Amino acid sequence: MTNVNDFIGKYRNIITIALSMIGIGFMAYYDYCDTTCSYLKGDIFGIDLKWIGIAYMSAIIFFAALNQSHFVRAMLAGGLGVEVYLYAFQAQNDVYCFFCLAFSIMLILSFIINYEVPSAWREKRGRMWLYFLGEVDFSMLSIYKLPLLLFSLLGYLFILLTFSGSVTPAYGEKNANNVPSLGNGKYEIIVFADYFCPPCKVIDAKAEPLLKELLATGKVKLTFADVPFHKESIFYAKYYLYSANANPEAEKIFHVRRLLFEAAQVKNIEKEKVLLDYLTEQKIELKPFNEKLLFPALTTMIKKHDVRATPSCVVKYSAKDIRKFIGGQDIWNGLMALKDHLSKENQ
Numbered sequence: 001m002t003n004v005n006d007f008i009g010k011y012r013n014i015i016t017i018a019l020s021m022i023g024i025g026f027m028a029y030y031d032y033c034d035t036t037c038s039y040l041k042g043d044i045f046g047i048d049l050k051w052i053g054i055a056y057m058s059a060i061i062f063f064a065a066l067n068q069s070h071f072v073r074a075m076l077a078g079g080l081g082v083e084v085y086l087y088a089f090q091a092q093n094d095v096y097c098f099f100c101l102a103f104s105i106m107l108i109l110s111f112i113i114n115y116e117v118p119s120a121w122r123e124k125r126g127r128m129w130l131y132f133l134g135e136v137d138f139s140m141l142s143i144y145k146l147p148l149l150l151f152s153l154l155g156y157l158f159i160l161l162t163f164s165g166s167v168t169p170a171y172g173e174k175n176a177n178n179v180p181s182l183g184n185g186k187y188e189i190i191v192f193a194d195y196f197c198p199p200c201k202v203i204d205a206k207a208e209p210l211l212k213e214l215l216a217t218g219k220v221k222l223t224f225a226d227v228p229f230h231k232e233s234i235f236y237a238k239y240y241l242y243s244a245n246a247n248p249e250a251e252k253i254f255h256v257r258r259l260l261f262e263a264a265q266v267k268n269i270e271k272e273k274v275l276l277d278y279l280t281e282q283k284i285e286l287k288p289f290n291e292k293l294l295f296p297a298l299t300t301m302i303k304k305h306d307v308r309a310t311p312s313c314v315v316k317y318s319a320k321d322i323r324k325f326i327g328g329q330d331i332w333n334g335l336m337a338l339k340d341h342l343s344k345e346n347q
Contacts, residue, residue: 008113016064016072016110020057023106026099027053042089042165049163053103060110069114070136076111077133077148081155083107089165095308120145179297180244182253185219187338188316191331192307194229195236195264200311203328204261208254210335215250217342224257225301227310235272236260237298238291239279246287256284317341 008015027050042049056079063071083104090096118135133148189211193200214220226237243256256279263269263278279286301307305314305324313331315323315338325334 012069012113013064013067015113017061019106019110019113020060020064023057023103024054026102026106027051027057029099042086042163044159044162044164049100057106070138073111073114073116073134073148074136074151076107076114077151078155078158079107080111080133081152081157082159084152085156085159085163089163118145118147120147179223179225179294179301180241180248180253181221181223182248182250183215183218183221185217185221187219187342188221188223188314189214189335189338190223190225190301190305190314190316192225192227192302192305192310192312192314194227194233194310195260196230196233197310198265199328201261201265203311203331204257206328207332207335208258210332210339212250212254214335214339214342219342219345220338223301224253225298227298227302227307229310232264232270232272235275236264239275239284239286241291241294242286242288243279243284245289246285259284 044052056075060072060075063075086100086104090100115134118131120131120135130147130149131145133152135145135147136151137144138146191204191207191211193204195201211222215222224240226233226240228234228237240256240260244253247253259279259282263275267278269275269278305312309326311326311328311331313325313334315325315334317323317338323334325331
């Protein structure tokens with residue numbers, strides 16, 4: 001045990017820097033994951049929590065590199081208070097972000113590595129509750145034996161007052177109408193996607209021939225439900241609805257979806273006018289209407305099927321047999337299962 005403590009004491013700053021870099025890596029990878037895009041998100045003063053996390057770990061690295069252990073411990077203690085709130089937020093909404101949890105583990109490990117038994121315990125055991133997280137000294141400010149619990153409380157209060165989080169994205173308007181669909185069979189497929197979601201683009205392209213094959217059976221009703229994860233997604237959804245209103249043929253709708261995915265992820269179009277110009281250039285026919293009348297219907301679909309990540313797909317075999325699939329491979333397997341079911345039904 002002594003050898004372990006000696007090792008940690010000798011390489012504490014290096015270990016802290018390594019853990020912080022891993023934490024930054026988790027946040028960076030969160031933007032480029034290739035499985036699903038989660039709708040658990042939050043911000044502080046309008047800044048995405050991912051960037052706050054990267055800046056926070058960068059500051060830890062800075063102070064650790066300068067061997068400023070007191071600043072490192074104070075920041076880590078503050079981070080613990082923040083994580084308590086974020087854990088509670090995820091538990092309350094019953095949705096968890098793997099990357100956020102992995103980030104918090106790096107923070108907790110860093111705190112443990114930097115923990116030192118407070119001298120205040122040796123002086124007065126009755127104050128153990130106040131100093132159980134440790135203490136710091138800021139000699140330049142003539143401040144000594146400051147309990148780290150104070151920084152944890154400040155971190156908790158800061159995130160409590162500044163954090164804005166959401167779990168299920170939604171459009172916000174009153175009134176409702178029917179979302180455009182293809183086919184009118186007894187089996188229903190609802191595809192939930194966001195044009196800025198990379199996994200959605202992949203499965204959309206892969207599944208297109210299969211979806212057309214299913215529609216050709218005359219037994220399937222297909223609905224594309226756009227999910228407003230990114231703020232730009234709302235006007236992308238608007239132009240999808242305009243195009244479907246102008247030409248509801250399956251081939252045209254699939255073509256427009258391909259163009260919208262390309263506009264979002266290849267052309268990186270984030271301005272509505274630029275998107276409109278691009279669609280006009282591609283000779284896409286648009287028939288405007290009050291698209292906000294449909295937004296509540298989309299919101300209802302998203303909430304009804306508890307969609308918290310894209311791509312997601314719901315396949316309704318009957319009123320009681322409703323199956324949900326999340327992620328490209330899972331969706332593909334679900335659609336293939338429906339194809340097999342229809343084939344057996346025809347035998």
